[in-house]
Amino acid sequence: xxxxxxxxxxxxNYPTGMNLGGDPTQxxxxxxxxxxxxxxxxxxxxxxxxxxxxxxxxxxxxxVPTDRVVVDTADTDTGPHCMGTFASxxxxxxxxxxxxxxxxxxQVMLEVAAEALEVDAADLETDGEGNIQVKGxxxxxxxxxxxxxxxxxxxxxxxxxxxxxLVPRSYPEKETGAMKPATCYAHACTVVEVEVDDETGxxxxxxxxxxxxxxxxxxxxxxEQQLVGGSWMGISHALYETTEPYYPARDHAPADFNAYAMxxxxxxxETETIVLERPAQDGPYGAKGVGEMCANPQIPxxxxxxxxxVGVRVDRLPITPERVLRALREKEGGGAxx
Amino acid sequence: xxxxKQYFADERNDDFKEIGxxxxxxxxxxxxxxxxxxFADRTPVGMLHLKMVRxxxxxxxxxxxxxxxAEILPGVVKILTAEDVPxxxxxxxxxxxxxxxxxxxxxxxxxxxxxxxVAAVLAESxxxxxxxxxxxxxxxxxxxxxxxxxxxxxxxxxLVNEYHGQNWYRYDSGQCRKVRYGDxxxxxxxxxxxxxxxxxxSPIEHAPTETTGCIVVPEANDRFTxxxxxxxxFFTLDNCSIILEMPGQKLHMxxxxxxxxxxxKVDVIVExxxxxxAKLTGRPVSFVYSRREEMQISxxxxxxxxxxxxxxxxxxxxxxxxxxxYTDAGAYSRHSPYGAQKAAAxxxxxxxxxxxxxxxxxxxxxxxxxxxxxxxxxxxxDFALEVQMDKLARLIGMDPLEFRFLNAYRDGDIKAHRQxxxxxxxxxxxxxxxxxxxxxxxxxxxxMSSRKRxx
Numbered sequence: 001x002x003x004x005x006x007x008x009x010x011x012x013n014y015p016t017g018m019n020l021g022g023d024p025t026q027x028x029x030x031x032x033x034x035x036x037x038x039x040x041x042x043x044x045x046x047x048x049x050x051x052x053x054x055x056x057x058x059x060x061x062x063x064v065p066t067d068r069v070v071v072d073t074a075d076t077d078t079g080p081h082c083m084g085t086f087a088s089x090x091x092x093x094x095x096x097x098x099x100x101x102x103x104x105x106x107q108v109m110l111e112v113a114a115e116a117l118e119v120d121a122a123d124l125e126t127d128g129e130g131n132i133q134v135k136g137x138x139x140x141x142x143x144x145x146x147x148x149x150x151x152x153x154x155x156x157x158x159x160x161x162x163x164x165x166l167v168p169r170s171y172p173e174k175e176t177g178a179m180k181p182a183t184c185y186a187h188a189c190t191v192v193e194v195e196v197d198d199e200t201g202x203x204x205x206x207x208x209x210x211x212x213x214x215x216x217x218x219x220x221x222x223x224e225q226q227l228v229g230g231s232w233m234g235i236s237h238a239l240y241e242t243t244e245p246y247y248p249a250r251d252h253a254p255a256d257f258n259a260y261a262m263x264x265x266x267x268x269x270e271t272e273t274i275v276l277e278r279p280a281q282d283g284p285y286g287a288k289g290v291g292e293m294c295a296n297p298q299i300p301x302x303x304x305x306x307x308x309x310v311g312v313r314v315d316r317l318p319i320t321p322e323r324v325l326r327a328l329r330e331k332e333g334g335g336a337x338x
Numbered sequence: 339x340x341x342x343k344q345y346f347a348d349e350r351n352d353d354f355k356e357i358g359x360x361x362x363x364x365x366x367x368x369x370x371x372x373x374x375x376x377f378a379d380r381t382p383v384g385m386l387h388l389k390m391v392r393x394x395x396x397x398x399x400x401x402x403x404x405x406x407x408a409e410i411l412p413g414v415v416k417i418l419t420a421e422d423v424p425x426x427x428x429x430x431x432x433x434x435x436x437x438x439x440x441x442x443x444x445x446x447x448x449x450x451x452x453x454x455x456v457a458a459v460l461a462e463s464x465x466x467x468x469x470x471x472x473x474x475x476x477x478x479x480x481x482x483x484x485x486x487x488x489x490x491x492x493x494x495x496x497l498v499n500e501y502h503g504q505n506w507y508r509y510d511s512g513q514c515r516k517v518r519y520g521d522x523x524x525x526x527x528x529x530x531x532x533x534x535x536x537x538x539x540s541p542i543e544h545a546p547t548e549t550t551g552c553i554v555v556p557e558a559n560d561r562f563t564x565x566x567x568x569x570x571x572f573f574t575l576d577n578c579s580i581i582l583e584m585p586g587q588k589l590h591m592x593x594x595x596x597x598x599x600x601x602x603k604v605d606v607i608v609e610x611x612x613x614x615x616a617k618l619t620g621r622p623v624s625f626v627y628s629r630r631e632e633m634q635i636s637x638x639x640x641x642x643x644x645x646x647x648x649x650x651x652x653x654x655x656x657x658x659x660x661x662x663x664y665t666d667a668g669a670y671s672r673h674s675p676y677g678a679q680k681a682a683a684x685x686x687x688x689x690x691x692x693x694x695x696x697x698x699x700x701x702x703x704x705x706x707x708x709x710x711x712x713x714x715x716x717x718x719x720d721f722a723l724e725v726q727m728d729k730l731a732r733l734i735g736m737d738p739l740e741f742r743f744l745n746a747y748r749d750g751d752i753k754a755h756r757q758x759x760x761x762x763x764x765x766x767x768x769x770x771x772x773x774x775x776x777x778x779x780x781x782x783x784x785x786m787s788s789r790k791r792x793x
Contacts, residue, residue, distance in 0.1 A: 009777065010724035011742050011768055013688035014716060018680055021434025042571045045365070046599040052363035060356040071364075074594020076571050084570025086604050086710060128355035169434075172679065174510050177517030177696065178756035181683040189767035191775035211770045213763035216350075217341065221360035224339035230712075237717070242540035243638055243706070248485040250452070255630040260545060273339040274774055278346040278763045278788075285357045286350070288761075292713040299717070300724030304738065307728065317539040317721060 001199040005206070006309025010300040011189040014293030015182030016280075017089040019167040025089075026080035027097035029058060029105045030160035035130070035148035037062060037105065039071045042079030043094045048291060049222045050090050054098050056218055057284050061102035062109065063126025064144055088289025091218065092183065095284030096165035104161025112151045112159060113142050184280035186288040187213040190231075190297035192269075194305040201325030203306055205235055205269035208298060213276040215288030220275075227273050227294045234298030235269065236262050240318055261318075345766045365595075376548060376595055377565040378626060382555050386415055388615055388625035389467035391457040391474045392635070393449035396483035396704040397496065400447060400476060403457060408473035413466030416619050417474065418458040420446035423614060424583040427501070429671050430606055433576050440501035441670040441707075443581055443610055449478070450498055450669035451704050453635045460615045460623060483704040487643060487664050490703045498669055498702040507667070507675045507700035515682040517696035519754040525658025525693030529649025531733055536645050537722035541638035541666075544711055548597025550636055551626030552609050554616040561588050562613050567596045569603040577606040578613055589613070601710035605637050605672055637709030640674060641666040644722040649693075650730050654744040658693040659686040663719065665700050668707035673714070675700045680715030683755045687723040688764045689745040694754035743768060743783040748791055762788035 017023050028040040039058050045051045051071040059066040073079055082094060113132040114121035117140060125135050133141035151157045172179035193206045210231050217223040240261040245252045254260035279286020307313055312327035368374035405417040420426050423443045432439060445456045457474050461467035482496045489495055490505040498505050509515050552566035568574040571591045579586045612625040642665055649658035663681045667674035682698035731741035751759045765788045772779045
């Protein structure tokens with residue numbers, strides 16, 4: 001009886017969005033009189049930080065600091081249509097809609113500034129800090145604050161834009177299954193190291209190294225929180241979770257977080273996260289959807305590491321100590337199968 | 339987190355001021371100081387609480403529902419049953435023309451899973467509502483149940499859902515969504531080794547911090563404001579409009595601050611009945627799942643069974659892959675037919691294989707309905723695929739990582755569902771994993787590129 005170590009690898013890809021019903025999201029952007037920008041959406045922030053990402057996309061596109069952008073979302077009276085936040089689509093679909101709306105608003109903003117400065121709009125640029133200036137002659141400039149005031153009170157214009165992103169519906173071909181169900185794909189490769197107690201069947205995840213290709217990390221800290229949280233969820237799916245541990249017997253059905261098996265703080269492995277970026281042609285600033293895929297590669301990597309450690313396969317999730325132990329007994333020629 | 343910029347450096351523009359910056363998210367301080375307001379952080383005057391009478395049986399005919407004893411309890415305002423719901427039988431994906439309507443808001447003739455909603459009690463307090471739930475008498479005739487996908491697919495299995503007519507979802511392609519590419523049987527004949535294995539999973543709960551719920555306020559202008567933690571505002575509005583036979587302009591959904599979704603809040607379950615309660619009583623209504631309901635009543639990730647048969651050459655090339663995937667929808671469709679279809683498009687994974695056959699089934703049983711959950715249609719498939727890849731590598735005596743390099747898809751490769759590969763980066767992820775995890779592979783694999791094939 002011993003503690004045995006093993007290592008496993010898995011590599012995956014994951015589609016952004018799911019357009020078998022058509023996949024639209026719309027956005028509106030407008031300036032307030034003081035040169036702040038409002039983004040109106042009906043997309044939902046699930047806690048992953050979507051509002052912040054939409055603000056950064058709008059800010060980059062218009063050419064203002066992110067704190068000059070306010071996102072108003074998830075109200076069906078004020079927000080234009082969005083299919084919803086699922087299928088790793090939020091950043092990509094809503095982000096594209098915001099990008100398009102912000103481009104249109106920026107164009108109007110530059111036209112207003114051009115009239116105020118008596119130059120051609122094509123000769124103007126933003127400095128990213130709240131000013132519009134003539135390319136090559138930054139001393140000829142106007143603040144975005146003054147540009148907004150001018151639009152509202154002198155020129156009678158609305159600095160605003162409309163954005164729409166639609167992936168048209170794909171109908172799978174009946175016999176071949178030819179279809180276009182998604183847009184760009186994100187990728188990952190994970191290496192997991194485990195220790196298996198061959199007396200109890202308990203598996204301890206010692207380390208997780210995740211390499212994720214995300215298209216573009218729009219906010220490095222926020223993508224990190226999503227990737228690390230996803231990785232923990234993957235470990236949890238691999239080793240712990242189910243609502244029906246002895247199905248079809250329902251006597252052990254967990255009804256709360258005390259009884260539902262999940263890793264606690266002491267069970268969280270050392271997690272390393274490495275990000276590659278291959279910008280998506282159709283993504284906002286190259287971003288792909290990574291919300292779902294980051295929880296997937298850990299599950300098979302853990303299973304493969306267990307095999308590497310003790311030479312048994314458990315092909316049924318979750319890989320509980322009981323199942324590992326039964327598989328070990330079966331391998332030794334006694335006891336029941338897993 | 340480390341960003342490795344040497345990969346695809348020529349495809350990346352770094353000339354940004356806001357994009358890529360690790361800005362503090364605007365709601366972070368509110369979340370960590372407890373100041374963020376969630377839907378439940380409001381108590382409109384006169385608010386009623388909704389609690390459900392639920393089926394104790396997996397499968398039973400409802401002979402009679404007697405609410406008379408419950409109705410006279412103090413604090414009980416109204417009890418709703420199926421006949422109160424204008425368009426009782428619905429399905430969420432009807433909005434994208436995926437039918438048939440197969441699920442009642444409140445069970446009428448039958449219950450099809452243990453926990454199914456039968457009657458909704460509206461009361462002045464949660465306690466009064468729970469007490470009334472216990473006093474509702476439902477006379478059931480228990481029917482034989484089927485709790486297992488294989489049993490459900492037998493011809494003599496009890497019929498789970500009459501709206502489907504059989505225990506599987508009928509796609510336009512028949513009993514399953516099919517993908518056919520190349521000639522998988524010819525591939526097996528060509529193969530030097532064959533490996534077939536069966537993988538399975540159990541239902542998993544989304545386990546969000548904040549349970550599913552909503553608060554509905556009837557407004558003076560005859561509209562209804564629904565404060566909800568749904569993941570999809572208009573999806574919810576449109577389904578409520580259908581179920582309640584209420585014009586969309588009467589409905590106002592407000593949401594957007596959610597304590598975790600993971601796919602569990604894409605179903606439209608709590609809002610229609612809460613809005614109906616508000617309409618019929620003229621009072622605000624709160625319907626929030628208890629933790630128990632979240633764990634045992636809300637949809638789960640489906641139990642899946644995946645059978646993979648592969649043909650491989652001793653030099654490492656996979657020449658045929660056949661997959662039969664089964665998604666246990668439980669008693670109702672919800673998002674499962676779509677998940678099973680997503681699975682069909684995902685196989686054979688990120689590998690270029692010349693001969694592929696996929697059959698993806700959505701099966702009905704008397705289990706708790708499953709539905710959307712982070713990665714559904716793919717997550718369990720990836721478990722099966724990547725364990726299978728490990729077994730194949732060992733079968734032919736190759737390093738598992740090198741075996742994946744050999745078969746990895748590249749730009750321009752045609753996938754089984756007949757889409758060209760674009761923006762591939764599997765190879766580079768594996769190269770970086772090899773380097774950072776100190777998992778050595780032959781130099782030729784480190785020289786590979788997703789953008790073109792060698793030679």
